[in-house]
Amino acid sequence: MSGLEPGERDAATLEEVARIAGVSRSTVSRVVNNSPGVSARARAAVSEAIAATRYVPNPAARNLATRRTDTIALVVSEDGERVFGDPFFAGVLRGVSATVAAADRQMVLVMSHGADRERLEQYLAAGHVDGAVVVSLHGMDPLPQRLTDAGVAVALLGRPLTATTVPYVDADNLGGALAATRHLAATGRRRIGTIAGPQDMAAGIDRLLGWRRAMGELGHRADAVVHADFTVEAGAAAMAELLAAHPDLDAVFAAADLLAVGALRHLRSRGVRVPDDLAVVGFDDSVLATTTNPTLTTVRQPVEELGRSTAWRLLAQLAGERHLPPSVLLPTELVVRDST
Amino acid sequence: MSGLEPGERDAATLEEVARIAGVSRSTVSRVVNNSPGVSARARAAVSEAIAATRYVPNPAARNLATRRTDTIALVVSEDGERVFGDPFFAGVLRGVSATVAAADRQMVLVMSHGADRERLEQYLAAGHVDGAVVVSLHGMDPLPQRLTDAGVAVALLGRPLTATTVPYVDADNLGGALAATRHLAATGRRRIGTIAGPQDMAAGIDRLLGWRRAMGELGHRADAVVHADFTVEAGAAAMAELLAAHPDLDAVFAAADLLAVGALRHLRSRGVRVPDDLAVVGFDDSVLATTTNPTLTTVRQPVEELGRSTAWRLLAQLAGERHLPPSVLLPTELVVRDST
DNA sequence: CTGAAAGCGCTTACAG
DNA sequence: CTGAAAGCGCTTACAG
Incomplete structure (x- = not known):
């Protein structure tokens, strides 16, 4: 006192x-x-x-006079529970905060878990921030458009499902899934299933599309599909389901490392040898991929770079930069390890 | 556009x-x-x-007129890396954000990773927030005092190491460690070691103190101690070190579930049976405790309640409440499972 | 290069 | 119960 x-x-x-x-x-x-x-x-x-x-x-006085706040929000459309459990968000956070800090602005992290949605929108629309990087959008979420209408600059991390003019940065999910599936075929696998991610997000949709397209190219039937949320438990359950329905499977493309980890766990419990009996590919190349046994073949997406690019896009827009591309797709890359 | x-x-x-x-x-x-x-x-x-x-x-205009911002910062003295990997923070976040939201205020999460420390202090001191819940303070960090001096109300989650009048809320770490160690002795263990946490945080210090005190009461020599950061890897390494120095150990109290998980991993790799050959107790009762094999006996600390209480303390102070206790200690509780 | 003045959008005694 | 007016602490044409 x-x-x-x-x-x-x-x-x-x-x-x-x-x-x-x-x-x-x-x-x-x-x-x-x-x-x-x-x-x-x-x-x-x-x-x-x-x-x-x-x-x-005094920031309030300055803000009032200039209409600028020099702060950028990182908006995560998930509740804290999931955010803190997924290495993906850690990477995004690092990328965004580094870029925002380098531009001498402050970053605030806000999460929107259902109930607080209203409060969140008001907060952002009221003018607390100059712009927002919005990540992990689900379904037809109107948030980006609402913010844009309220005069808040927005850049999305991840392709939105709605037709919108809001700019976004995404990883090449389709290309990554394509490469993963081709790799499985190239290493002699004949019966390739997939554990697909949630279909209310572009990441889930595009990775499934990539698998489908590869299967088409290969002339294989694309019928061994199970959907799951991006969690270890869901991955294990999906693997069980997949195996029950298609006992002849010799490979699985999981749409996330978390799913692959769950799949590996189930396979071990069933005595299925990886990669001997069944090959597994993940997606993300998170820290998990190197700590599993066997280590995980996976598709690397440049998570931190996604954060940096999206934040950079937003800042460029705020700086009045002209002729910016409406969207950016960052390359993904297959990383072969012991699970295939 | x-x-x-x-x-x-x-x-x-x-x-x-x-x-x-x-x-x-x-x-x-x-x-x-x-x-x-x-x-x-x-x-x-x-x-x-x-x-x-x-x-x-317009929040800036209102803030300028009233000197209030109606926003509360949750300040985590760690970098994003660690924050997103530890279930402890997820619980704290849930507790704080629920309480802040219920009081119709906005919460912003800010992390201070070394380099940005200066910017963070400026941000908070400039008047962007009415108050701050500060968690995971290390060593003699001057942040709380600096903020207080700048007119920002502060409540700490976790006892600070400096003598200060800044209020704090903590779990009864000492009591929990005491209970854990007594439990090991009560189940017949004769040679009890500990994997202690970092000694630049009260949680690390108090849990070690509790173990020491119990060992004293039991008339045992308190010499089997190894220190480790709160990570799985450090826990595994510490277990190895402990076992090498004290091959006769029949029990270990790990100062965090993350450490216990690391210890279990190492023990399994060495073929040491838990609990038959060696009993293990953790601390936290995080989700990890029930997913290990064997499940983990551990000390439950009310993580979410810690967040709620600290936020409540801060809000009460901001509301001008008088005669608030300078500190609050929440009880911990031993949860017995299969690892002892 | 420098300063007086208007203005940003609110809140809050104060007078009625 | 209601309104005119001052004030919060800045920025920024504008005039010099």
Whole structure:
């Protein structure tokens, strides 16, 4: 208790700095904002006064005058539970926060779990942030359009399912799935199933499409499909189901490493040898892929780079950059390990 | 592109609402803030105008006038990497965000990873938030005091290592460790070691103290100690080290479930049977505890409740509540499963 | 290069 | 119960 009431600050204002430096508020403001056209003499006096008073600009006042907040939201359309369990989000977070920090802006992470959705929208639309990177959109979520309408710049990480002009950055999910499935065929597998991800997200849809397309090219029947959420448990259950329906399977493409881990767990419990009896490919190349036994052949997606690119796209847009591409697709790459 | 420049909003202001409702700005403000003393007639007219214009108050203007932001920061003194890998943070996050939301405030999550420390402090001190819940403080971190000095209300989740008047909420780590060690002795273990956590955090220190005290009570030598960071890998390495130095060990108290999981992994690789040859107790009762084989005897700490209590403490303080306790200790509880 | 002044959109005594 | 007015702390044409 330093004698301040809650919420009270004894912070210096521009006014005081100006008085101490013996200049006008205008001049102090120019120095603070690195505006040109200030004499070295004035600049020095102001700098000294700023240091002496430990002056920090009041963001509310600045925001009110400029209509800018210099903060960017990372909006995750999941609840904390899932966010904190999935290495994918850790990578995205790293990428976005590094880029935002490098641009000298602040990043705030907000999650929208159903009930708070209303509050979240209000918060963003009210003008707390200049822009938002929105990740993990499900289905026909109207959030991006709503934010855009409210004047908040938006860039999506992951292709949206709605037809929209909101820009997005995504990994080449289809190409990755295609490569994974071709690899299985190339290594002699004849009966290839898939554990597909949720079909309310582009990542789930596109990876299934890639598998389907490869199966078509190969002239194989694409009938061994089971859907699952992106969790280990769902992966194990899906593997069980797949095996029951198609006992002749000799390979599985799982649409996420988490799913592959679940599949491996089930296969071990059933005594199915990997890769001898059945080959498994994952998707993500998360840390999980190298800690499983056997290590996991998987499709690497550049998670951190996805975060960086999306944040960069957003910042460029805020900077008024013209002729930006409406969307960007980052390459994926097959990483062969011991499970195939 | 709806015709708005980046950052531009076509949002209605109080002024416009007032004009449409045929009242003064004062009256609109009173309705928006649920102030008493507004006629039903005026209130209705204003409500209608608000709906028609989709009016949302400008937070910067409101903040400037009131000196309140209605937002609370959850500050995690770790980098994203670790935050997203540890179930502890997921629970804390749930607790804090639920409590903050219930109080009709917004929560922002900010992480401080070394380099950005400066920016973080500026951000918080500049007045973006009314208060901060700070978790996972290491060593003699001056952050809490700095924030307090800057007029930001602070409540710590976890006892700080510095002598400070900043309030905190913690779990009874010492009591939990005591109970765990006594339990091992009560089930006939004679040679009990410990994998201690980092000694720059109260959680690490207090759990080691609890083990030591129990060993003293039992008249056992407290010499089988190895320190480790709160990760699975460190736990495995520590178990190896412990076993090499003390081959006669028949029990281990690990200061975190993550450490216990690592220990179990190493023991299995060495062919040591749990609990037959060696008993293991963890700490946390995270989801991990029930998924290991054997399931883990552990000390439950009320993670989500820690988050709720700390946030509640902070909000109470902001509300000007008097005579609040400087610190709160929540009980821990031994949960016996198959590893002992 | 510098300063006086208007303005950003609210809240809140104060007077009625 | 209601409104006119001052004030929160900045920025930014504008005039000099």
